[in-house]
Amino acid sequence: MAQGVLVFAEYMDGAFRKIAFEAVSEGRRLADAINGPLIGVVLGAGVEGTAAELGKYGADKILVGDDPALADYTTEAYTNVLFDIVKENAPRILLLGASTRGKDLSARLSARLDTGLAMDCIALSVDGETLIATRPIFGGKVIAEVAIEGMPQMAAIRPNVMEIVETAKAGVVESVPVNPGVTRSRLLENKVATASRVDLTEAESIVSGGRGMGGPDFSLLEELAEALVGGTVGASRSAVDEGWRPHSDQVGQTGKVVSPNLYIACGISGAIQHLAGMGSSKYIVAINKDPEAPIFKKADYGIVEDLFKVVPAITAEVKKLKG
Amino acid sequence: MEIVVLLKQVPDTETLIQIADDKTSIETQDVKWIINPYDEFAVEEALRIKESQGEGKVTILTVGPERAVEAIRTALAMGADEGVLIDDPTVERSGALGTARVIAAALKEIPCDLIISGMRAVDDDGYQVPAAVAEFLGIPHVSMVIKQEIRDGKITCEQTIEGGTMVIEADLPALFTTQRGLNEPRYASLPGIMKAKKKPLAKKTLADLGVDADEVGQDGAKCKIINLSFPPERSPGKIIEGETPEAKAAELARLLNEEAKVI
Ligand SMILES: Cc1cc2nc3c(=O)[nH]c(=O)nc-3n(C[C@H](O)[C@H](O)[C@H](O)COP(=O)(O)OP(=O)(O)OC[C@H]3O[C@@H](n4cnc5c(N)ncnc54)[C@H](O)[C@@H]3O)c2cc1C
Ligand SMILES: Nc1ncnc2c1ncn2[C@@H]1O[C@H](COP(=O)(O)O)[C@@H](O)[C@H]1O
Numbered sequence: 001m002a003q004g005v006l007v008f009a010e011y012m013d014g015a016f017r018k019i020a021f022e023a024v025s026e027g028r029r030l031a032d033a034i035n036g037p038l039i040g041v042v043l044g045a046g047v048e049g050t051a052a053e054l055g056k057y058g059a060d061k062i063l064v065g066d067d068p069a070l071a072d073y074t075t076e077a078y079t080n081v082l083f084d085i086v087k088e089n090a091p092r093i094l095l096l097g098a099s100t101r102g103k104d105l106s107a108r109l110s111a112r113l114d115t116g117l118a119m120d121c122i123a124l125s126v127d128g129e130t131l132i133a134t135r136p137i138f139g140g141k142v143i144a145e146v147a148i149e150g151m152p153q154m155a156a157i158r159p160n161v162m163e164i165v166e167t168a169k170a171g172v173v174e175s176v177p178v179n180p181g182v183t184r185s186r187l188l189e190n191k192v193a194t195a196s197r198v199d200l201t202e203a204e205s206i207v208s209g210g211r212g213m214g215g216p217d218f219s220l221l222e223e224l225a226e227a228l229v230g231g232t233v234g235a236s237r238s239a240v241d242e243g244w245r246p247h248s249d250q251v252g253q254t255g256k257v258v259s260p261n262l263y264i265a266c267g268i269s270g271a272i273q274h275l276a277g278m279g280s281s282k283y284i285v286a287i288n289k290d291p292e293a294p295i296f297k298k299a300d301y302g303i304v305e306d307l308f309k310v311v312p313a314i315t316a317e318v319k320k321l322k323g
Numbered sequence: 324m325e326i327v328v329l330l331k332q333v334p335d336t337e338t339l340i341q342i343a344d345d346k347t348s349i350e351t352q353d354v355k356w357i358i359n360p361y362d363e364f365a366v367e368e369a370l371r372i373k374e375s376q377g378e379g380k381v382t383i384l385t386v387g388p389e390r391a392v393e394a395i396r397t398a399l400a401m402g403a404d405e406g407v408l409i410d411d412p413t414v415e416r417s418g419a420l421g422t423a424r425v426i427a428a429a430l431k432e433i434p435c436d437l438i439i440s441g442m443r444a445v446d447d448d449g450y451q452v453p454a455a456v457a458e459f460l461g462i463p464h465v466s467m468v469i470k471q472e473i474r475d476g477k478i479t480c481e482q483t484i485e486g487g488t489m490v491i492e493a494d495l496p497a498l499f500t501t502q503r504g505l506n507e508p509r510y511a512s513l514p515g516i517m518k519a520k521k522k523p524l525a526k527k528t529l530a531d532l533g534v535d536a537d538e539v540g541q542d543g544a545k546c547k548i549i550n551l552s553f554p555p556e557r558s559p560g561k562i563i564e565g566e567t568p569e570a571k572a573a574e575l576a577r578l579l580n581e582e583a584k585v586i
Contacts, residue, residue, distance in 0.1 A: 017485075072489075074491070075454075075463070075464065075465075075466075076463060079458075098450075099485060100466070100467060100483070100484040100485055101484065103450045103466070104454060104466045104467075107419075107450060107451040107453075107454035107455060108454040108455070108457070108458050108464070110419075110420065110451070110455070111420060111423060111454065111455035111458035111459060112458055114420070114545075115545055116418075116420075116544075116545030116546040117419070117451060117545075117546065118546055119448070119449055119450050119451055120448060120450070132549070135448075136448065136554070137446065137447050137448050137551075138334070138340050138349075138445070138446055138448070139336065139445060139448065140554060141340045141553075141554075142340055142342065142349070142551050142552070142553060142554075143551070143552050143553070143554050144548050144550070144551055145548070145549050145550040145551075145552075146546050146547060146548050146549065147546075147547045147549050148545065148546055149545050149546070149547070150545045183463070184462070184463045184493060184494040184497075185463040185465065185491055185492065185493035185494070185497070186491065186492050186493075187489060187490070187491055188479065188490040188491065188492050189489070189490035190487075190489055190490075191481075191487045191488045191489065191490065192484065192485075192486045192487035192488070192489065193486060193487050199485035199486055201485065202485070205585070205586075228586060246504075247469070247483075247502075247503050247504035248483055248504075250503065253336050253445055254336075254360050254361070254445070254503055255503065261585045262579065262583070262585040262586070272336065272337055273336050273337075276336070279554070279557075280554075282583075282585065283579070283583045283585050284557070284560070285575065285579070286560075291562075296560065296562065297559065298557055298560075299560040300557070300560040300561070300583065301560055301561050301563055301575055301578055301579070301583075302560055302561070302562045302563065303562075303563050303571050303572075303575060304562060305568050305571060306568070309568040310568040310571055310572055313568050313569045313571075313572030313573075314572040314575060314576060316572070317572050317573050317575070317576035318576055318586055320576075321576055321580055321586060322586070
């Protein structure tokens with residue numbers, strides 16, 4: 001009989017990703033709702049020592065698959081290993097984070113398990129035997145509620161949305177044998193900067209610039225982002241198309257979908273495709289010199305002003321507040 | 324090299340989406356349809372590979388209703404060689420796994436070395452079909468690719484992930500999904516549009532593919548939409564007044580600190 005919740009906890013460069021704690025915390029809530037155990041799964045090489053950390057977020061048991069072949073994420077090896085673990089433990093619900101890797105892994109795994117998967121969920125609940133997921137579609141223009149069927153019922157949760165909750169539990173760590181299997185793809189080079197800035201999808205605050213920046217110098221925004229601890233810089237597609245910012249900075253329907261606590265749009269008009277990427281931010285601030293700019297209709301706070309004059313002043317005020 | 328592009332027709336990103344009376348689907352009559360933007364990158368990349376190799380064929384494969392012919396014709400006008408539309412009432416609401424099964428079945432009849440697809444369709448924002456297709460075909464896939472190179476029966480892909488990129492090599496046949504930054508899709512030229520009218524475009528049903536309708540139709544969908552709604556409207560915000568930029572900045576900082584409590 002399938003029971004309980006199994007959570008894949010993403011691990012990278014010697015540490016858990018924030019999404020791992022979000023997923024385990026959400027897994028705890030679901031496990032309580034269905035009255036079952038919560039199992040966390042960690043895959044990697046040399047992860048044994050840090051694995052116990054998941055207990056803090058409510059995992060009853062933590063399964064560790066430690067193998068040199070799992071040192072870096074590759075779709076095939078991770079799918080093979082996680083598939084075996086899922087088959088062995090037969091959870092009723094299988095949860096992952098919808099980070100880049102989580103999306104990749106969950107999609108492939110759901111096909112192998114032949115089970116329903118709801119991607120990029122912003123809320124989950126249990127209704128009798130069914131897992132109900134809430135997920136934005138059409139770039140957030142519509143919210144869908146979906147019933148997930150199959151065994152296990154799978155969901156991948158959107159980063160930065162679910163609350164992280166610490167509990168007093170101390171989970172049991174258990175190592176499991178792994179068989180990464182035959183793979184036809186391999187990692188040649190890892191070009192992730194370990195000490196890189198916070199990713200847009202994980203940032204607490206985002207300061208974004210659009211065509212109104214007038215050029216590639218985004219230092220005013222960098223300074224404000226830095227003053228807002230945990231902040232980072234994003235961009236509209238126009239700013240990216242101008243070549244002022246890399247593609248990876250683009251927020252919107254064909255860029256990243258972000259849900260920070262604070263989103264500050266500077267010199268961005270508020271096109272529907274941009275709103276699709278940041279509309280679910282908790283607080284939105286718009287800075288634009290045109291009082292008719294559509295972004296003001298979506299903003300909690302608006303300032304009609306030349307951004308070059310007001311952004312440095314905001315940075316100074318934020319610094320003052322933080323002392 | 325034989326390349327297949329998985330192409331979906333989706334509502335224009337500007338389109339106002341209306342929820343239908345059944346609350347589980349959207350009204351489609353007033354929608355303007357486009358090629359999924361990520362699939363446009365896929366078409367462009369396939370054409371560039373063919374052009375650089377000086378030979379090969381690019382086939383566009385779509386699962387969708389009759390109207391999707393228009394999207395396929397656009398891709399043919401860009402330069403693709405052939406189109407295949409799988410149009411069957413059963414698959415309309417079959418979900419990601421069902422769609423992937425149909426695509427995998429169709430691909431068994433189109434021998435190819437490479438499959439290129441978008442990383443996500445901007446209607447269901449699913450991110451699921453390509454990986455499932457690769458799984459059903461038993462071939463490797465690489466997601467969110469911004470650069471690729473094919474050599475000696477292998478493809479090397481640079482994929483975006485949080486904080487940077489990874490370089491991954493996969494044996495062909497393989498599937499990869501496109502990410503913004505891969506290329507700038509070309510526009511269809513006038514001669515291209517004329518030529519496209521004469522290019523082969525096959526229409527098939529599930530029966531033609533030998534797929535069991537039960538397995539892929541709505542009853543087989545493992546993920547069922549039970550309700551659609553609009554997100555809550557954001558209440559109109561406050562425009563911050565002040566004599567000087569400094570005064571406005573101070574008031575904003577105060578509100579963010581005391582009212583929103585985000586700093
Ligand atoms: C299929 C498709 C997908 C798309 N996907 C995306 C996407 O993912 N993300 C995205 O962002 N866009 C996307 N777009 C583009 C989108 O439609 C808009 O063109 C784009 O968002 C506009 O960018 P912007 O607001 O920076 O520029 P503009 O619309 O040109 O706005 C610039 C704003 O800056 C203001 N401004 C100028 N100077 C100053 C100053 N000194 N101080 C203050 N304000 C100033 C102006 O008043 C204006 O409101 C997409 C479009 C299509 C067709
Ligand atoms: N009905 C379809 N027909 C052809 N390709 C599709 C279809 N649905 C999805 N795809 C492909 O899969 C990608 C991701 O779609 P999705 O998983 O729905 O977000 C798209 O960009 C297409 O390349």
